[in-house]
Amino acid sequence: MGNSTRDIDALIELMAKLPGLGPRSARRAVLHLIRKRALLLTPLADMMQQVAATARECARCGNVGTEDLCDICNSEKRATGELCVVEDVADLWAMERSGVFKGRYHVLGGTLSALDSIGPEELRIPRLVTRVETEEITEVILAVGATIDGQTTAHYIADQLEGRVRLTSLAQGVPIGGELDYLDDGTITAALNARKDI
């Protein structure tokens, strides 16, 4: 297309860099945005500018927020003894949606990975050790993924913190509403080994 549409083309190219959007869906999204200029395009542009100006990492736990400390670290309603260790902010949000955890978080920013040469220093593991030493933490819940890298990370953290604090991990088993037929063997094995009396 010609010169005067180069802004639209540039917008499509930028949109296509979002996770979950390819070139085709980026084009659809941009056409939708142009059609809904007042209702969607302008508010979205404004809000992006706002977030670009204010979003920052919590200096303590690594969550995203708009101040030095995130809402959760700042809240007086959260229990201070329990620390839930998650891989990234999306996991923290998932935990928060369940609404069941009343303590605070520590966001690692990924998992240990020899392949991608991500060591403890690349993650927030040293900062986690410092937090356990300096804050009055009684329990660290390792809510990392049940993947190889996730479990390697959990073991490494457990080694670092052993004897200093109570260490727990999330239970493994059948998801609520899950059908056995659709579960992998590992999950069924874990659920059977951790079976409970009724």
Add this chain to the structure above:
Amino acid sequence: MGNSTRDIDALIELMAKLPGLGPRSARRAVLHLIRKRALLLTPLADMMQQVAATARECARCGNVGTEDLCDICNSEKRATGELCVVEDVADLWAMERSGVFKGRYHVLGGTLSALDSIGPEELRIPRLVTRVETEEITEVILAVGATIDGQTTAHYIADQLEGRVRLTSLAQGVPIGGELDYLDDGTITAALNARKDI
């Protein structure tokens, strides 16, 4: 989440309104944007503002652009006798990517639909008739979808323009690279009926 993250929540809500993104992928996209603030979030916000300020509908054909007439209508290189009628701008872009059509377009803005009470006046059909009457059009190619609504629209337009201009439609058949096994019966029937000598 608390108060200071309400901008981030608002951004997620707006992103979730884009076609192809749900709440979950909107959250992922926003986290990605915050991580890539300088590289993606700020440029995207700027480009959205730019497009919101300049994008407009071509006064002649309904394509999007940044001036009164779109690049294609403005171009002196395009043949003026052939008019390709498409349902929407995404279809026009698809035709342009193929690079094979050298004429100009007319974007209907949808299809006739009794169910959604979209009549000829809601589309750019009267404007198409005017164009055929006033511009020196020799052929109108009806490149609308092979859906019921698309074909109804094509028939309606053909009725309006009959006798005034040569009317054609895109050939139907097996897509290039398409395997017969994956094709629907209708396409196979159409391809067989339109079979050619080798």
